[in-house]
Amino acid sequence: MENSSTQHLTGADFVGGAVTAIARFIRENDLKPGDRLPAEAKLSKDLQVSRTVIREALRSLAALRLVELGAGKRPTVAELDDASFSMTIEHGVVTDQIDIQQIYDARRTIEARTAALAALRRTEGEARAILGHAKAMEENFGNSDEVMEHDLAFHLAIAKASKNPVFALIIGAFQGVTRQTWPIGWKSRANDDERRAMNALHLDLAQAIAAGDPQSAADLMNRHFDQSIKALLNAGLI
Amino acid sequence: MENSSTQHLTGADFVGGAVTAIARFIRENDLKPGDRLPAEAKLSKDLQVSRTVIREALRSLAALRLVELGAGKRPTVAELDDASFSMTIEHGVVTDQIDIQQIYDARRTIEARTAALAALRRTEGEARAILGHAKAMEENFGNSDEVMEHDLAFHLAIAKASKNPVFALIIGAFQGVTRQTWPIGWKSRANDDERRAMNALHLDLAQAIAAGDPQSAADLMNRHFDQSIKALLNAGLI
DNA sequence: CCTATTAAACCTGTACTACAGGTTTTCAAA
DNA sequence: TTTGAAAACCTGTAGTACAGGTTTAATAGG
Known part of the structure; x- marks a missing residue:
């Protein structure tokens, strides 16, 4: 049989x-x-x-x-994995079918939601990990590569804490292209104060998630993207 | 050289x-x-x-x-295409790594945004096409397959009218699995009145987009997903 | 009877050859 | 210059061969 x-x-x-x-x-x-x-x-x-x-x-x-x-x-x-969607996104950007602003608008839309869900559903461990990345950004302030990697890990950790693998998949897939544009946004921030402000925002967001406050988490995520998009606009990237 | x-x-x-x-x-x-x-x-x-x-x-x-x-x-x-992400999503569902509720939550999050953007950016032709699908749902009320296809086309048309290909990509990729669960939601609606109400909501949404009212469009899209998710819950699918 | 070791069977990764049939380019004729 | 046909080019599929990795089966020892 x-x-x-x-x-x-x-x-x-x-x-x-x-x-x-x-x-x-x-x-x-x-x-x-x-x-x-x-x-x-x-x-x-x-x-x-x-x-x-x-x-x-x-x-x-x-x-x-x-x-x-x-x-x-x-x-x-195989287990679910963002690699293939990541290739699609990268292809879209490389061939001028997607621009960076569109990526950021998609991220903002989705991440305002993952932040709210993470505030509701995160485990203690996840809250600590998210907070850890925010702190690591501040502690490694001088090393922009380190800051970027913790930034990316921070956002992905939030997506995972939302307990919706679809969001994690999409946010993960964006990381490839984000890695290529992140330094531009970092450099375009006028001075270290602005950069510190960005880190502080991450910390506030991490705390809102740890505190289980979905409304604040979503608001802070939106504010974060407002800043990021403004920085990229300043850089003339968008 | x-x-x-x-x-x-x-x-x-x-x-x-x-x-x-x-x-x-x-x-x-x-x-x-x-x-x-x-x-x-x-x-x-x-x-x-x-x-x-x-x-x-x-x-x-x-x-x-x-x-x-x-x-x-x-x-x-090749041109940008949702086929590969669609395979990923379907694989996730088939192998129990993604459930239908998670798909719907992702859709709701994204489509509230596409509805708002479509209201701001749709061309006249797009507004007509979206309205056309909403009307076709009502006109083909007896044929659930027809209703479904116009429903899917309606949502995809809105995503495209948002002028962000990332959203169109994601919403397009969801259509495969949506096709498999849509009939369940349709049948689970208690009576034709509820089904008509769903169609009416589509029509209202199409009109909000045509009228260029992003707030109403987003609100109506959210209300639509509230109903849909409730219907699937009733069906015991979620 | 159980466990550890080893040999055999199984399986994939890469290379190469061959040819049918589809596509593009070239070239000659009108 | 245009047309049309031949030639050159190219991919799709089949098959063989073998190196080297993995799994299973068998064997030996306790």
Whole structure:
């Protein structure tokens, strides 16, 4: 009784067909992250296409992060991951289909919500971690790379504390392009006072989340984005 | 003067390296959607890996929708597209890493914003199209499939009218899973009066956008999601 | 009977060849 | 200059081969 059977492919787009068939296999067999898929040879036989086609299909699914591949290992179902959406966003920016202001407006919209949700749902540990990143920004004030990484980690930690993986996915995907523009905003702030003010805002936000105050958290997040967007405008980036 | 040169790959992950190299090629040569990439044979020679590796790399990029492939045609740079994020979302739902309520909360957050932006930025044509979908929902009341498709098109049209492709991308990516749960919400509404009320809300929203009233548009969108989420709760889906 | 070790079986990653059939370019004829 | 056809180019799929990684099975020892 082989439950893992699949119908063989017909039609023109062999690789696309195999991608669909394998995705369906995951769905219909209720596979969860970590579960193993059939070996390439078996898929090749079941779907009646060459191993070449199966490999290209698996590579496609691996690029989309639906499966994970490894030498000698059978393909496994993958955990949710922002890498593929991140590529989409970066592609959009590189090819002038998305601009930075649009990224920031999306972030503001979503992060006002993650801040409010985090205030309601964060664990003690998460509250501490968020606060930790805000403090680390202040403590590493001289090293802008350090500040940036803690800034990014701060926002992602809030998204995760919102307990909605969709938000974490999207915010995570923005980090790649944010890393490329963040230094511009940092430099464009007129003086260290403005930079310190930005850090202070992070600290206030972290405290609002720790205090469980969703309204303040959302307000502070909005204010933070007001400042950031203004800084990027000053820099002429937008 | 061959501007299209690329350094040959070193290290372990040949396919991953090729993906990165090709993505970098697009960036460094300022390629835009429609522009052609070097042929597989040339990439293979430049990067000093077999055509097998190049093909798998191009398949990966095609899965992510950074490039487009076609028999006989050289690979071209692709337009922004929600297909790959859509796969991520569907995978998350299928593997129990995302639930429907989380999708709806993300939608509500984003669509309250797209509604407001659409009210400010929609063209006359877009306003008409949005209104058209709302009316079509009412006119095709008996055919729930028709209602659903116009509902989906309505929301996507608003996202596009917001003039932020990031929102359109995300809302578009949600449509796949929404199509699977929408009928549940429709059936769970107690009677036709409730269903008519939902249509009326769409119409009001379309009119607020046409009238250029961002506050009302956002409010109505939020009210719409309140109702939808309540309907899904009633159905026990959430 | 249980555990640790080792050998065998299995599996993927990369390279190469071959060819069908689609696309683009070239070139000659009108 | 335009048209049309041939040539060159290119991708899609199949298949073979083998190195090296992983899993499973078997064996030995307690």
